[in-house]
Amino acid sequence: MSRVDIVVAEQEKQSSDGDPLYELRAVARAAQESERATAPPHDLTAHDLAARIAEHDTGNTTWVLPSTDRIYPRLLRHGMRLRRCHDVALAERLLLNSQGRHDEPHGLAAAYARARGLPPPSDAEDDTADATGQAALFAPRGTGLPDDVTPAEATEIVLAEQHSAIQRAPAPERLRLLIASESQSALAAAEMSQHGLPWRADIHDAVLTTLLGRRVANGRPSTLADLADRISEAFGTPVNPDHPPSVVRAFRRAGIDVPSSRAHVLRDVDHPAVVPLLEYKELARLHSAHGWSWLREWVHDGRFRAAYVVGGVVSGRWATRGGGALQIPKVLRTCVRADPGWRLVVADAAQLEPRVLAALSGDRRLADVSASSDLYASIAADAFGGERGRAKIAMLSALYGGTSGEAGPLLARLRTRFPDAVHYVEHAAAAGERGELVRSRLGRTSPPPSEQWRALTGNADAGVAAHRASREWGRFTRNFVVQASAADYTSVLLALLRRALAHHAPDAELVFFQHDELIVHCPAEDAEAVAGLFQSCADEAGTLTFGARCPVRFPLEATLVDCYADAK
């Protein structure tokens, strides 16, 4: 059966209940000309749209959305689901980035203007939406499109432009896969926000009370307050532990010079204030970042609903808008509990980045040791006399560009055993040091360095500063090729897993995703089946991303638990 593209766009007009009206547009292709003979439907209410979607959402339909992040949460609230989409804004950004045009606007109005050869307007400030899809703060400010074109018409025109831009790209097949998987990831992100992560507020409250002490209105909880008192006593003078300069000054008065009040600096300091300070820092962090006010703001009806941002980070990792969903402290994982009769299936891709490096570089020996599910242990056995810790430092230094401590010699050792892998990242670092762009496996592209950077590194007199700036950018591009390719892989994985779940376990809900870790919440009787899907999706993601002959294994072990804290 032939593929069908159908644009779904919100019109500026609203229905009487304040929801937007929708317009559908079957995209012109030879096979679809007959469908185009009838006027495209517009002024559809959400109810009308749901009927159309139910009718047309076969596996062959790609819904073309100006921006998933903007439209899909509302569709979900009306009970609609899309199997597959093309996100025009995400595609525009990936295409612009691939040409090093990272700062140009990527919204529909800008993309349309570009397609028409006009100067693109900047993206509307209010084109962000919160977790539930409500445009934040402001009333809709219009589409930014000219009056003679509807959003759906503009979307269709931009889509055609994007298809030909993909065709012209250096590796069209890869970019096509990237744009497709990012689009499905955007659907998954909106669905995750809608499902929410099961979160027990009562357990959270109990953890906070245990660790921080009794809650005090407008003040530090009792344990934190006691620690603050002990810190001041130890210094013999009042010190605000929340204010780093005052801590540094207090140490100086005690005859100890510290460069900062960071925890790892203080750990080496011999002074009675250090112990309560370190304890205070850790607890104060919990209190301010994930304390009672976080709980009140972000957890409702037993769910933590994060707003995920797909495509907001150049490396392709997801970000979140509010709620800090990607920084949930380990101590609070105990709050994540399956509903009665349901289970959590938790999976994480073990040592994803080293495996991605093996796949990218084609390093034969690294691919061989990737057969092990504990990659660092096998690298250690192969090259570091069994010392896992050293193997890990060496590998992280390769990935991040670390040089301090024993990293240098360990990296040299790694290079002798895995020359292709180490060469791959060093090549990327060298490109960055010269100010060149680097790309991920599927075509995510690093941003060009700033003008300021070029001026500095191009200045022969800048000496040390120029050298440092150059090396810093090299560390960024070194890491970029791996981090962004890992994001390529997880994007494909997420798209595959979402599709597999819809097919094999339709009641299961993806509820969390964090770089290389996934949580599915599902009825207990589905849990085994869900767990069984993970590894096959992981294998297929490896094949799609890195090619059928890629020998690297990507273990994605699933754990069935009632409580997130019990996983791994």
Place this chain on the structure above:
DNA sequence: TGCCCTGGCGCC
């Protein structure tokens, strides 16, 4: 008062 910066630290 709000805005922006810094220091610091949580997660990967």
Place this chain on the structure above:
DNA sequence: AAAGGGCGCCAGGGCA
């Protein structure tokens, strides 16, 4: 043990 890359968020403080 930290280090190196990425991010978001908070408290404090300077400034308008």
